[in-house]
Amino acid sequence: MIKDVARLAGVSHQTVSRVLNDHPSVRDETRERVLVAVKQLNYRPNALARGLAGRRSRVIGVVSFDTILHGPAATLLGIERAARRAGYGISIVALERLDRSGVIEAVNRLAEQSVAGVVIIAPLLTAAAAAGSLPTGVPAVVVESDLAGDLPTISVDQVAGARLAVEHLLELGHETVWHLSGPKDWLEARDRIDGWRATLEAAGRRVPPVLAGDWSPKSGYEAGRQLAERGEVTAVFCANDQQALGMLRAFSERGVRVPEDVSVVGFDDIPEAAYLSPPLTTVRQDFDEVGRRCLAALLELLGVDRPPGVARHPRVPPSLVVRASSGPPRAA
Amino acid sequence: MIKDVARLAGVSHQTVSRVLNDHPSVRDETRERVLVAVKQLNYRPNALARGLAGRRSRVIGVVSFDTILHGPAATLLGIERAARRAGYGISIVALERLDRSGVIEAVNRLAEQSVAGVVIIAPLLTAAAAAGSLPTGVPAVVVESDLAGDLPTISVDQVAGARLAVEHLLELGHETVWHLSGPKDWLEARDRIDGWRATLEAAGRRVPPVLAGDWSPKSGYEAGRQLAERGEVTAVFCANDQQALGMLRAFSERGVRVPEDVSVVGFDDIPEAAYLSPPLTTVRQDFDEVGRRCLAALLELLGVDRPPGVARHPRVPPSLVVRASSGPPRAA
DNA sequence: GCCCCGATTGTTATCGGTCACATTCATGGG
DNA sequence: CCCATGAATGTGACCGATAACAATCGGGGC
Incomplete structure (x- = not known):
């Protein structure tokens, strides 16, 4: 194929x-002639041959987990966007279970395709650990994990996000804030717990026991029913919006008014958040930015220049979005 | 690399x-010896070289659009799963805009990588049309579209889904059913409108004007506010769950009770649906099955045997999930 | 005017496999 | 006992690009 172009332009294939x-x-003048021939034949170089000969493909592998969840899906999209802009394609492998061998196997599958590098979306502790000890020499970047050994890591600053949520509630006058966490083997869940606890402690407040959820609306619903029984609770910080949604449902069933009786704050700012009853105060994560920084970090690893204008810091700051589900406590 | 294995096993590379x-x-006996050598060297064939020499790669390209929406995300995951099981990898290109040139460009990008075939998730009319007139000779399957020319098409039977929703509401005793549609340039939106209208007409009911939404909770909220003004409405079929969610919010704000005053039915069965206030009656789509059938159709196109146990029919049947948001009208 | 050097361009090997065809060897029919 | 036949294996070309090195050409320094 490249020879056709060469012949038409009257040069060698190497030119x-x-x-x-x-x-x-x-x-x-030569370049011009070649480009004309390229256009005329509508020539597009064969990526396989290029990768084989040049020993570097323009494809980046992504190991993802549960892309139906909002966070991973948005991150994946962000990475794809950034990659496309940098001239890279994306190959994905979705994991069914997020354990050690799964991650390693996925990276191997991608390595087989000679990807230039991989981005591992590894929100679980086990996965992060696996990523940290990859056998292959594939350049890798890890998302949402900070125990991935020497690998560069990009993540939203979950601790700061939790602090935003808790400080907001304390400023409204709440005595303390309860927390419905995500599954404890997720790093994000752990960080949000840490941020929540640290903020309460820094303010000298009582730290209530952690309620354990699993990200699902169902677990939020169940936690909500439990909280509705106790009278004392005035503010809850849920580790994600879906749990908050389930909790709102439980409160509404029990006649607990939000925010009059209890304030609820979520995490993620899913598209639905603004239209729940009541609209949900939550912490927004900029997944697009995460994707951009992942790619920047990976390109740097590959020895390519970082795209201009991309901040280097591995921790992306989240922001608070205040809506109607949080307000001052009745007593205050 | 293959030569190392050959040497170790004492055979030629071709063997x-x-x-x-x-x-x-x-x-x-020879096979055994080779397999031992493969294992011993932990040899994995290079996919690029394979693709180049054999002119068929084990990678399938997916052209997707807005994978943050539940439907496309779930479909993508279903395809990935089915592909992995069949020994194929997945390369994705996400589209920013879903127009003709975008789709063609995306397919070209994938063709460059010598993918074995492509699956085009093209819910917009324009995209479907583009898919129908692809310049390249790449085997392609189209999802959620039936005007893709000669290309095989897999989709959920939206008309049947709308019928399930409307018949359910009519059986409950509602005189007629209003409809908040999706954006009209989406095929799924159009089919749901058609199914809704046809069912009403078949039952000899009055067909109210279509309310136009854009899939977002916001458009559901706005439509809900309009409907709350009129007294006559007793049942609404929303083209997706997010719109239904926004509508529930509007109703709750206006003191319209669901289902006592108005019944609401959605479409999709997003994970949140069961935990809205009230829990949402909706139509469930089996995206995993869609993914499986896509892959089956593509493999067939490639001349490979279809995996056993996968139905061939291009229209996947949806199912009704009845929850608390629908009930008999007050008058009945 | 001659030679050396850098800018251009061409030639051939190579990436790691598969494909097409040649070769070897054991078997069975005439 | 010989040859056709088919199974098992080996040899070299080839896929479509890039890499390494060779060749060619024009210009400046002596």
Whole structure:
């Protein structure tokens, strides 16, 4: 194929290759002629052959988990966008279970395809650990994990996010804030617990026991029913919006008014959050930015220049979105 | 690399290749020896080289759109799962806009990578049309579209889904059913409108004007406010769950009780649906099955045997999930 | 005017496999 | 006992690009 172009342009195939790869020493007039031929034949170089010969493909592998959840899906999209802009394609492997061998196997599958590098979305502790000890020499970046050994890591600053939520509630006048956590083997869940606890302690408040959820609306619903029984609770910080949604449902069933009786704050800012009853105060994560920084980190690892304008810091700051589900306590 | 294996096993590289590809004429004893060498060297064939030489890669391209929405995300996951099981990898290209040139460009990007075939998730009319007139000779299957020219098409039977929803409401005793549609340039939206209208007409009921939404909770909220003004409405079929969610919010704000005053039915059965206030009656789509059938259709196109146990029919039947948001009208 | 050097361009090997065809060897029919 | 036949295996070309090195050409320094 490249030979057809070469023939049409009256040059050698190597010169065509040079033009395609922006090699400096090609005369302008020659380059022009080649480009005309390329356009005329509607030529597109074969990525496989390129990868084989050049030993670097323009494809990045992504190991993802549960892309039906909002966070992972949004992160994946962010990565894809950033990659496309940088001229890379994306190959994905979704994991069914997020354990050690699964992650390693997935990376191997991608390595087989000679991807230039991989991004591992590994929100579980076990996965992060696996990522930290990859056998292969594939350049890798890890998302939402900070115990991935030497690998560069990008994540939203969950601790700061939790602090935003808790401080907001304390400023409204609540005595303390309860927490419905995510599953404890998720790093994000653990960080949000830490942030919540640290903020309460820093303010000298009582730290109630952690309620354990599993991200699902169902677990929020069940926790909500329990909280509705106790009278004392005035503010709850849920580890994600779906749990908050389930909790709102439980409160509404029990006649607990939000925010008059109890304030609820979520995490994620899913598209639905603004339209719940009542609209949900929550912490927004910028997944697009996460994707961008992942790619930047990976490109750096590959020895390519980082795209301009992308901050380097591995911790993306979240922001608080105040809506009607949080307000001052009745007593205050 | 394959030569290392060959040397270790004491055979030619070609024999190794035969073993790897299940060629029949290899003596069992030889095959065994090769497999041992493969394991010992932890050899994995290079997918690029394979694709280049064999002119067929084990990668399937997926052109997707807005994978943050539940439907596309779930479909993508279903395809990935089915592909992995069949020994294929997945490359994705997400579209920013779903227009003609975007789809064509995306398919070209995938073709460059010599994918074995592509699955196009093209819920918009324009995209479907583009898919129908692809320039390249890449085997393709289209999801959620029936005007993709000669290309095989897999989709959930939206008309049947709408019928389930409307018949359910009519059986409860409602005189007629209003409809909040999705954006009209989405095929799914159009089909749901058609199914809704046809069911009403078949039952000899009055067909109210269509309310136009855009899938977002916001548009559901706004439509809900309008409907709350009119007294006559007793049942609404929303084209998706997010719109239904927004509508529930509007009703709750206006003091319209669900289902006592108005019944609401959604479409999709997102994970949140069961925990809205009230829990949402909705139509469930089996996206996993869609993914499976997509892959089956594509493999068939590629001349590979269809995996056993996968139904061939291009229209996946949806099912009704009845919850508390629908009930008999007050008058009945 | 001659030679050396850098800018251009061409030639050939190579990436890691598969494909097409050649070769070897054991078996069975005439 | 010889040859056709088919199973099992080996040999070299080839997929479509890039890499390494060779060749060619024009210009400046002596």
